[in-house]
Amino acid sequence: GAVVSQHPSRVICKSGTSVKIECRSLDFQATTMFWYRQFPKQSLMLMATSNEGSKATYEQGVEKDKFLINHASLTLSTLTVTSAHPEDSSFYICSARTHGTGSYEQYFGPGTRLTVT
Protein backbone atom coordinates (compact mmCIF):
# COMPACT_ATOMS: atom_id res chain seq x y z
CA GLY A 1 0.00 0.00 0.00
CA ALA A 2 0.85 3.66 -0.14
CA VAL A 3 3.28 5.04 2.43
CA VAL A 4 2.80 8.25 4.35
CA SER A 5 5.39 9.59 6.74
CA GLN A 6 5.15 12.17 9.48
CA HIS A 7 7.81 14.14 11.28
CA PRO A 8 8.43 14.48 14.12
CA SER A 9 6.91 11.40 15.72
CA ARG A 10 6.97 13.00 19.14
CA VAL A 11 7.46 16.55 20.31
CA ILE A 12 7.40 18.26 23.67
CA CYS A 13 7.20 22.02 23.68
CA LYS A 14 6.58 24.82 26.10
CA SER A 15 3.33 26.72 26.23
CA GLY A 16 3.30 29.65 23.81
CA THR A 17 5.68 28.18 21.26
CA SER A 18 4.82 26.96 17.77
CA VAL A 19 5.29 23.47 16.42
CA LYS A 20 5.42 22.38 12.80
CA ILE A 21 4.45 18.86 11.76
CA GLU A 22 5.26 17.52 8.31
CA CYS A 23 3.27 14.94 6.39
CA ARG A 24 4.75 13.36 3.27
CA SER A 25 3.44 10.86 0.76
CA LEU A 26 6.50 8.82 -0.10
CA ASP A 27 5.53 6.78 -3.12
CA PHE A 28 2.53 8.55 -4.59
CA GLN A 29 1.20 12.00 -5.28
CA ALA A 30 -1.49 13.21 -2.94
CA THR A 31 -3.73 15.97 -4.19
CA THR A 32 -5.63 15.85 -0.94
CA MET A 33 -4.34 15.38 2.58
CA PHE A 34 -6.29 15.35 5.79
CA TRP A 35 -5.29 16.36 9.28
CA TYR A 36 -6.83 14.63 12.29
CA ARG A 37 -6.51 14.90 16.01
CA GLN A 38 -7.16 12.08 18.44
CA PHE A 39 -7.50 12.41 22.19
CA PRO A 40 -7.08 9.34 24.43
CA LYS A 41 -9.84 6.75 24.07
CA GLN A 42 -11.62 8.87 21.46
CA SER A 43 -12.03 8.55 17.74
CA LEU A 44 -10.16 10.53 15.16
CA MET A 45 -11.55 14.00 14.64
CA LEU A 46 -11.01 15.65 11.27
CA MET A 47 -9.45 19.08 11.66
CA ALA A 48 -8.99 20.17 8.07
CA THR A 49 -8.73 19.08 4.47
CA SER A 50 -5.64 20.22 2.65
CA ASN A 51 -5.61 20.51 -1.14
CA GLU A 52 -2.40 21.08 -3.04
CA GLY A 53 -2.07 24.65 -4.20
CA SER A 54 -5.13 25.99 -2.44
CA LYS A 55 -6.28 27.01 1.00
CA ALA A 56 -7.20 24.35 3.48
CA THR A 57 -10.80 23.73 4.45
CA TYR A 58 -11.25 23.67 8.21
CA GLU A 59 -13.91 21.80 10.14
CA GLN A 60 -16.29 23.68 12.35
CA GLY A 61 -14.69 24.66 15.63
CA VAL A 62 -11.12 24.42 14.38
CA GLU A 63 -9.29 27.77 14.45
CA LYS A 64 -7.56 28.31 11.13
CA ASP A 65 -5.28 30.97 12.60
CA LYS A 66 -4.10 28.58 15.27
CA PHE A 67 -3.66 25.53 13.08
CA LEU A 68 -1.89 26.70 9.94
CA ILE A 69 -1.87 24.27 7.05
CA ASN A 70 0.30 24.51 3.97
CA HIS A 71 0.10 22.02 1.10
CA ALA A 72 2.81 23.34 -1.15
CA SER A 73 3.44 20.24 -3.23
CA LEU A 74 1.80 16.97 -4.17
CA THR A 75 3.87 15.12 -1.59
CA LEU A 76 4.06 17.49 1.37
CA SER A 77 1.59 19.11 3.71
CA THR A 78 2.51 20.84 6.96
CA LEU A 79 0.50 21.65 10.06
CA THR A 80 1.76 24.37 12.36
CA VAL A 81 0.28 24.63 15.81
CA THR A 82 0.81 28.25 16.76
CA SER A 83 1.06 29.48 20.33
CA ALA A 84 0.50 25.98 21.65
CA HIS A 85 -1.22 25.45 24.98
CA PRO A 86 -1.53 22.34 27.16
CA GLU A 87 -5.02 21.66 25.81
CA ASP A 88 -3.46 21.25 22.35
CA SER A 89 -1.62 18.18 23.59
CA SER A 90 -2.89 15.34 21.44
CA PHE A 91 -2.07 12.77 18.80
CA TYR A 92 -2.03 14.47 15.38
CA ILE A 93 -2.37 12.21 12.36
CA CYS A 94 -2.32 13.05 8.70
CA SER A 95 -3.68 10.99 5.88
CA ALA A 96 -3.36 11.17 2.14
CA ARG A 97 -5.64 10.10 -0.63
CA THR A 98 -4.19 8.82 -3.84
CA HIS A 99 -4.83 10.78 -6.96
CA GLY A 100 -7.42 9.54 -9.38
CA THR A 101 -11.09 8.75 -9.55
CA GLY A 102 -12.82 6.09 -7.54
CA SER A 103 -10.06 5.79 -4.99
CA TYR A 104 -11.49 6.72 -1.64
CA GLU A 105 -8.95 4.89 0.44
CA GLN A 106 -6.85 6.98 2.70
CA TYR A 107 -3.47 6.06 4.06
CA PHE A 108 -2.40 7.38 7.41
CA GLY A 109 0.91 8.67 8.62
CA PRO A 110 2.32 7.25 11.87
CA GLY A 111 1.15 10.27 13.82
CA THR A 112 2.81 12.94 15.92
CA ARG A 113 2.34 12.96 19.65
CA LEU A 114 2.41 16.55 20.86
CA THR A 115 2.84 17.38 24.52
CA VAL A 116 2.64 21.01 25.56
CA THR A 117 3.99 21.76 29.02
Added chain:
Amino acid sequence: RKEVEQDPGPFNVPEGATVAFNCTYSNSASQSFFWYRQDCRKEPKLLMSVYSSGNEDGRFTAQLNRASQYISLLIRDSKLSDSATYLCVVNPNSWGKLQFGAGTQVVVTP
Protein backbone atom coordinates in the same frame (compact mmCIF):
# COMPACT_ATOMS: atom_id res chain seq x y z
CA ARG B 1 -27.22 10.56 16.82
CA LYS B 2 -23.61 9.89 15.85
CA GLU B 3 -22.81 9.47 12.17
CA VAL B 4 -21.05 6.17 12.78
CA GLU B 5 -21.69 4.09 15.87
CA GLN B 6 -19.83 1.13 17.22
CA ASP B 7 -19.97 -1.02 20.32
CA PRO B 8 -16.82 0.02 22.17
CA GLY B 9 -16.34 -3.44 23.68
CA PRO B 10 -14.01 -4.80 24.81
CA PHE B 11 -14.72 -8.12 23.18
CA ASN B 12 -12.66 -10.69 25.05
CA VAL B 13 -12.03 -13.58 22.70
CA PRO B 14 -10.20 -16.85 23.39
CA GLU B 15 -7.46 -17.58 20.92
CA GLY B 16 -8.83 -19.58 18.01
CA ALA B 17 -12.41 -18.42 18.51
CA THR B 18 -14.58 -16.33 16.20
CA VAL B 19 -15.68 -12.81 16.99
CA ALA B 20 -18.03 -10.53 15.11
CA PHE B 21 -19.23 -7.01 15.64
CA ASN B 22 -21.24 -4.40 13.81
CA CYS B 23 -21.18 -0.76 12.97
CA THR B 24 -24.17 1.38 12.04
CA TYR B 25 -24.12 4.53 9.95
CA SER B 26 -26.68 7.29 9.65
CA ASN B 27 -26.28 8.54 6.09
CA SER B 28 -28.15 6.24 3.75
CA ALA B 29 -26.34 7.76 0.75
CA SER B 30 -22.90 6.74 2.00
CA GLN B 31 -20.81 5.39 -0.79
CA SER B 32 -18.01 3.33 0.62
CA PHE B 33 -17.03 1.67 3.82
CA PHE B 34 -13.84 0.52 5.45
CA TRP B 35 -12.53 -1.31 8.44
CA TYR B 36 -9.30 0.06 9.89
CA ARG B 37 -7.26 -1.44 12.66
CA GLN B 38 -5.61 0.78 15.23
CA ASP B 39 -3.11 -0.47 17.76
CA CYS B 40 -2.54 1.44 20.96
CA ARG B 41 -0.83 4.80 20.34
CA LYS B 42 -0.41 4.02 16.64
CA GLU B 43 -2.02 5.24 13.45
CA PRO B 44 -5.00 3.45 11.85
CA LYS B 45 -4.10 0.91 9.19
CA LEU B 46 -6.50 -0.12 6.47
CA LEU B 47 -7.75 -3.64 7.09
CA MET B 48 -10.46 -4.01 4.47
CA SER B 49 -12.51 -1.96 2.08
CA VAL B 50 -16.18 -2.92 1.79
CA TYR B 51 -17.58 -1.72 -1.52
CA SER B 52 -20.43 -4.04 -2.37
CA SER B 53 -22.28 -6.72 -0.51
CA GLY B 54 -19.19 -7.74 1.37
CA ASN B 55 -15.82 -9.35 0.96
CA GLU B 56 -13.43 -11.77 2.57
CA ASP B 57 -9.71 -11.55 3.16
CA GLY B 58 -8.24 -14.57 4.84
CA ARG B 59 -9.69 -14.84 8.33
CA PHE B 60 -11.54 -11.55 8.01
CA THR B 61 -14.98 -11.17 6.50
CA ALA B 62 -16.77 -7.85 6.11
CA GLN B 63 -20.40 -7.51 5.14
CA LEU B 64 -22.52 -4.54 4.19
CA ASN B 65 -26.25 -4.29 4.69
CA ARG B 66 -27.44 -1.12 2.99
CA ALA B 67 -31.09 -1.67 3.87
CA SER B 68 -30.33 -1.68 7.59
CA GLN B 69 -27.33 0.61 7.26
CA TYR B 70 -24.74 -1.45 8.99
CA ILE B 71 -21.50 -3.19 8.23
CA SER B 72 -20.01 -6.06 10.13
CA LEU B 73 -16.59 -7.55 10.65
CA LEU B 74 -16.01 -11.19 11.49
CA ILE B 75 -12.67 -12.58 12.56
CA ARG B 76 -12.20 -16.33 12.44
CA ASP B 77 -9.52 -18.34 14.23
CA SER B 78 -8.50 -15.31 16.30
CA LYS B 79 -4.81 -14.76 16.90
CA LEU B 80 -3.21 -12.91 19.78
CA SER B 81 -1.99 -10.38 17.23
CA ASP B 82 -5.60 -9.55 16.33
CA SER B 83 -5.89 -7.66 19.62
CA ALA B 84 -6.52 -4.06 18.60
CA THR B 85 -9.22 -1.45 18.18
CA TYR B 86 -11.19 -1.84 14.98
CA LEU B 87 -12.46 1.39 13.47
CA CYS B 88 -15.50 1.47 11.26
CA VAL B 89 -15.03 4.19 8.66
CA VAL B 90 -17.64 5.51 6.25
CA ASN B 91 -17.21 7.72 3.21
CA PRO B 92 -20.50 9.59 2.83
CA ASN B 93 -19.62 11.24 -0.48
CA SER B 94 -16.95 11.48 -3.15
CA TRP B 95 -14.98 14.22 -1.43
CA GLY B 96 -13.06 11.85 0.77
CA LYS B 97 -14.09 13.21 4.15
CA LEU B 98 -14.25 10.04 6.15
CA GLN B 99 -16.48 9.52 9.15
CA PHE B 100 -15.00 7.45 11.94
CA GLY B 101 -16.60 5.31 14.56
CA ALA B 102 -15.08 5.40 18.01
CA GLY B 103 -13.78 1.88 17.58
CA THR B 104 -14.43 -1.59 18.93
CA GLN B 105 -11.73 -3.02 21.15
CA VAL B 106 -10.90 -6.69 20.69
CA VAL B 107 -8.74 -8.53 23.18
CA VAL B 108 -7.64 -12.03 22.22
CA THR B 109 -6.55 -14.09 25.19
CA PRO B 110 -4.37 -17.22 25.28
